[in-house]
């Protein structure tokens with residue numbers, strides 16, 4: 001296996017020294033061209049990898065172990081390929097070894113939290129952000145997971161992000177990812193219930209499934225600005241009407257489906273035109 005540590009330029013020498021101290025071999029560092037560096041090292045066996053990765057993560061480093069060769073490496077490379085959306089926003093893991101220097105609107109993700117842009121429920125809402133973010137919006141990401149949706153919104157020009165999740169791990173991941181992407185100054189991530197969040201928001205995205213959408217419908221309606229829009233995802237095409245019913249009087253402006261998944265966009269009380 002190969003250990004890969006993703007680090008900013010300023011930390012690279014320290015990571016190289018640390019890996020050598022921990023007994024890793026063949027330590028080398030390379031720039032990704034985006035300010036992020038990758039430090040690679042080899043270890044004698046998989047048990048050592050696991051211990052090493054755990055230790056590095058406990059020290060706050062973004063460390064992963066990947067296969068050295070063969071079909072497992074091919075699968076790893078496919079899994080870590082950056083996702084590019086309409087050539088305007090791109091999402092990748094901080095440790096990806098694919099070229100990322102020329103990707104537009106790059107969002108890098110560290111460890112933890114659901115969502116890397118691959119799942120259709122996430123991808124459909126990124127497509128809605130591409131279509132609708134005009135610039136300067138105040139965005140609420142409900143069920144932020146890794147923070148991927150809110151971070152994409154900021155990359156597309158939104159002005160401020162509030163990200164909420166019931167899972168403390170997801171909120172921590174979102175905070176780290178905001179820092180990683182240098183948007184921590186305009187991001188607030190919290191486990192606070194929606195009832196404690198102050199609106200209004202120009203954009204709300206919520207990839208949280210039918211049950212949570214139904215439960216949170218009154219708060220989503222309260223928090224949406226009169227001319228804002230709400231993107232919801234994580235339900236089946238059959239459940240779409242039911243979700244829309246619970247969100248009335250918000251009006252459905254559009255919807256899309258991929259396989260068994262559906263997403264919809266609803267307008268605030270003032271905005272009634274469809275796109």
Ligand SMILES: C[S@@+](CC[C@H](N)C(=O)[O-])C[C@H]1O[C@@H](n2cnc3c(N)ncnc32)[C@H](O)[C@@H]1O
Nearest residue numbers: 114115122143144145165166167170207208212
């Ligand atoms: C499918 S993930 C979506 C993650 C990310 N937003 C994305 O689109 O890839 C759903 C997230 O919603 C969170 N969640 C579920 N119910 C919630 C609720 N009632 N309030 C806030 N977050 C919730 C989960 O903890 C999980 O992180």
